[in-house]
Amino acid sequence: MNIVENFDLFAPRLINKQELLSSGHRACSGCAEVLAVRLMCKALGENTIIASATGCMEIVSSMFPTTAWRVPWIHVAFENTAAVASGVEAGLKALRKKGKIDDRYIKVVGMAGDGGTMDIGFQALSGAMERGHDMIFVCFDNEAYMNTGIQRSSGTPMGASTTTAPAGKVSSGQKTWKKNMAEIMVAHEIPYVATVCPSYPLDFIRKIEKAKSIQGPSYIHCFSMCPTGWRSPSHTAISMGRLAVETGVFPLFEVEHGHYRISPDMPRKLRPIRQYFKPQGRFRHLKDDEIDQIQERVTLEYQKLMGKAKYL
Amino acid sequence: MGKRIGMEVAIAVAEAVGLCDIDMAAVYPITPQSHIAEHLSDLVANGEIDAEFVTVESEHSAMSAVIGASGAGARSFTATSSQGLMLMHELLPIASAMRLPICMAIANRAVSGPLNILNDHTDIMPQRDSGWISLFVENGQEAIDLSIQAFKIAEHKDVMLPVCVNIDGFQLTHMVEPFEMPSKEEVEKFLPPFVPHATLHPAKPVTMGAFAMSDYFTEIMKAKNEALKSSKKVILEVWDEWARLFGRAYKPVETYQAEDADVLMLTMGSMGETAQMAIDQLRAKGIKAGLVKLRLWRPFPLAEIKAVLKNVKKLIVTDRAISFGGPGGPVFSEIKSAMYAEARRPLIYNYIYGLGGRDVAVGEFVGMFDKVLADTKNEAADTYEFWGVRE
Numbered sequence: 182m183n184i185v186e187n188f189d190l191f192a193p194r195l196i197n198k199q200e201l202l203s204s205g206h207r208a209c210s211g212c213a214e215v216l217a218v219r220l221m222c223k224a225l226g227e228n229t230i231i232a233s234a235t236g237c238m239e240i241v242s243s244m245f246p247t248t249a250w251r252v253p254w255i256h257v258a259f260e261n262t263a264a265v266a267s268g269v270e271a272g273l274k275a276l277r278k279k280g281k282i283d284d285r286y287i288k289v290v291g292m293a294g295d296g297g298t299m300d301i302g303f304q305a306l307s308g309a310m311e312r313g314h315d316m317i318f319v320c321f322d323n324e325a326y327m328n329t330g331i332q333r334s335s336g337t338p339m340g341a342s343t344t345t346a347p348a349g350k351v352s353s354g355q356k357t358w359k360k361n362m363a364e365i366m367v368a369h370e371i372p373y374v375a376t377v378c379p380s381y382p383l384d385f386i387r388k389i390e391k392a393k394s395i396q397g398p399s400y401i402h403c404f405s406m407c408p409t410g411w412r413s414p415s416h417t418a419i420s421m422g423r424l425a426v427e428t429g430v431f432p433l434f435e436v437e438h439g440h441y442r443i444s445p446d447m448p449r450k451l452r453p454i455r456q457y458f459k460p461q462g463r464f465r466h467l468k469d470d471e472i473d474q475i476q477e478r479v480t481l482e483y484q485k486l487m488g489k490a491k492y493l
Numbered sequence: 494m495g496k497r498i499g500m501e502v503a504i505a506v507a508e509a510v511g512l513c514d515i516d517m518a519a520v521y522p523i524t525p526q527s528h529i530a531e532h533l534s535d536l537v538a539n540g541e542i543d544a545e546f547v548t549v550e551s552e553h554s555a556m557s558a559v560i561g562a563s564g565a566g567a568r569s570f571t572a573t574s575s576q577g578l579m580l581m582h583e584l585l586p587i588a589s590a591m592r593l594p595i596c597m598a599i600a601n602r603a604v605s606g607p608l609n610i611l612n613d614h615t616d617i618m619p620q621r622d623s624g625w626i627s628l629f630v631e632n633g634q635e636a637i638d639l640s641i642q643a644f645k646i647a648e649h650k651d652v653m654l655p656v657c658v659n660i661d662g663f664q665l666t667h668m669v670e671p672f673e674m675p676s677k678e679e680v681e682k683f684l685p686p687f688v689p690h691a692t693l694h695p696a697k698p699v700t701m702g703a704f705a706m707s708d709y710f711t712e713i714m715k716a717k718n719e720a721l722k723s724s725k726k727v728i729l730e731v732w733d734e735w736a737r738l739f740g741r742a743y744k745p746v747e748t749y750q751a752e753d754a755d756v757l758m759l760t761m762g763s764m765g766e767t768a769q770m771a772i773d774q775l776r777a778k779g780i781k782a783g784l785v786k787l788r789l790w791r792p793f794p795l796a797e798i799k800a801v802l803k804n805v806k807k808l809i810v811t812d813r814a815i816s817f818g819g820p821g822g823p824v825f826s827e828i829k830s831a832m833y834a835e836a837r838r839p840l841i842y843n844y845i846y847g848l849g850g851r852d853v854a855v856g857e858f859v860g861m862f863d864k865v866l867a868d869t870k871n872e873a874a875d876t877y878e879f880w881g882v883r884e
Contacts, residue, residue, distance in 0.1 A: 248703060254699075264555075264557035267549075268559055269565045271567075272563070305554050
């Protein structure tokens with residue numbers, strides 16, 4: 182492999198070599214979320230301040246007296262990350278204006294899991310986005326409360342078995358459709374909304390860089406595969422992310438000032454969702470007709486999205 | 494010297510905070526605090542203060558945003574009341590554990606339910622153990638003075654803790670009172686620029702709000718307790734300096750006619766002024782009554798309380814909150830606990846009063862003294878009673 186051999190030659194053009202989230206953190210083996218956070222830091226660079234919600238990424242990276250963070254980082258609580266980030270941004274703005282800190286441009290980034298974004302952190306996020314702070318909010322969506330033990334969230338997909346929406350004799354797991362956070366953020370009419378997946382690192386980095394370059398609020402929804410919670414082998418995380426994208430379960434797209442664009446990584450023809458469901462223990466109990474129903478919905482949602490992109 | 498003016502107290506508190514060169518404020522509207530938020534917004538909108546005013550969507554986010562801003566090194570302020578303070582509750586111990594010198598004005602108001610917008614202390618009492626420095630004021634002048642002092646105390650390098658100033662809602666916040674407002678120059682001279690220990694800045698990356706398990710948690714709790722206890726030294730220094738500069742002295746425990754008193758009453762907040770009038774009436778009748786006003790709620794001034802109470806026979810502790818199903822009012826519990834091991838200690842009576850804005854007139858304070866003095870067999874000592882309740 183030439184590219185790997187000549188990494189030092191090619192990589193700097195594509196990826197920042199600085200590791201701003203250092204190794205030695207305590208994430209599970211095969212965790213795609215921590216990989217996504219690492220990629221995000223590479224794309225953001227060192228002039229970044231991160232506000233993190235309580236959750237996996239917080240506990241694995243900040244066990245006192247150690248830290249994995251080489252960028253300024255603050256954790257306060259679970260539901261308030263966007264509000265904390267908005268306060269950091271407001272504080273910096275005032276201090277810069279008054280000449281109390283140097284005038285370098287610093288991007289403030291809030292990060293939370295699906296629960297910290299879609300459920301308990303929803304109000305603070307909506308408020309921060311509406312107020313127009315110059316910040317990025319990244320949701321690392323692993324589709325359940327993984328840190329507390331795989332409980333369902335509003336980001337859990339229909340039919341997935343979790344510890345609080347388990348599959349049983351009279352239940353097929355999650356009974357509701359996944360909350361469409363990206364569309365909710367688009368409805369806030371913020372300058373930039375994008376979906377990303379660490380299985381597509383270059384698309385991921387490009388979108389984070391774009392969010393960084395935009396003045397005002399941006400929202401990034403990151404599909405973060407969790408082998409532990411999805412009950413699949415730890416080496417499958419990257420292929421699972423690819424399957425989620427290729428089946429249209431998690432389409433990659435961006436919305437810039439209301440204009441939709443489907444990412445070039447999206448295939449022309451979607452693969453059936455069965456291929457994505459099969460390797461995951463959380464979907465194992467689903468019957469054929471249940472998978473068909475979910476397939477119908479995934480196809481419909483994807484068509485709706487393509488319809489919006491067509492008018493670009 | 495500052496100008497002598499008449500103004501609504503809430504507006505004056507905002508004016509006083511405006512003199513402190515704050516960098517950032519995040520305040521969510523709630524009665525009876527809102528006038529502070531409104532007037533601060535006016536000051537920002539008119540360019541009178543150079544600060545960011547963040548119009549957050551809740552008090553939880555107000556406290557979160559000031560934590561973020563203070564972490565970035567900005568002098569940050571918020572204000573709230575009642576339900577808003579209860580919503581902030583989760584974040585208060587985090588702010589103090591992170592040693593962030595945030596200042597907060599609390600327009601004290603009853604906590605629901607039932608919903609009630611008027612004054613008592615049921616909002617601040619559940620925040621007692623949050624690790625904040627907690628001060629009470631009796632009138633508008635004190636509200637102004639302590640709002641300015643709060644920044645100096647909070648930001649002192651030996652303190653680095655958040656401070657809340659308790660200002661009785663409506664009874665104080667909505668009164669138009671005459672007072673002396675320090676000038677901008679005087680405040681500049683008194684209050685040095687904020688020099689934080691560490692800030693969120695890429696020039697020197699730090700991790701704030703780390704995760705600590707049983708191997709460190711106890712040590713961190715003890716460190717926080719030591720910090721809060723030893724903040725009293727700085728508080729006293731700041732009050733000494735204030736007295737020198739402005740001629741108004743403050744003490745953790747203040748007294749009125751207490752030296753030779755046989756029976757003392759203890760109040761917190763605005764009720765002190767009314768109780769003082771009752772003392773005058775009682776003294777006129779030859780009754781040796783006196784008053785103790787608790788200004789410093791946290792850190793609790795144990796030594797000062799013991800010194801003031803050591804010679805008195807009977808003490809009436811008044812509480813504007815109750816610990817349901819517990820030993821009585823929260824102030825009563827603290828005072829009893831403070832006096833328990835003393836060789837000479839008073840019999841302590843507890844009246845729960847002035848809840849949800851119920852007015853307590855001078856005559857009612859006199860009535861409390863009368864009732865306690867009539868209890869010659871000391872049967873009601875160490876018990877509590879709702880004062881003026883219909884049963």
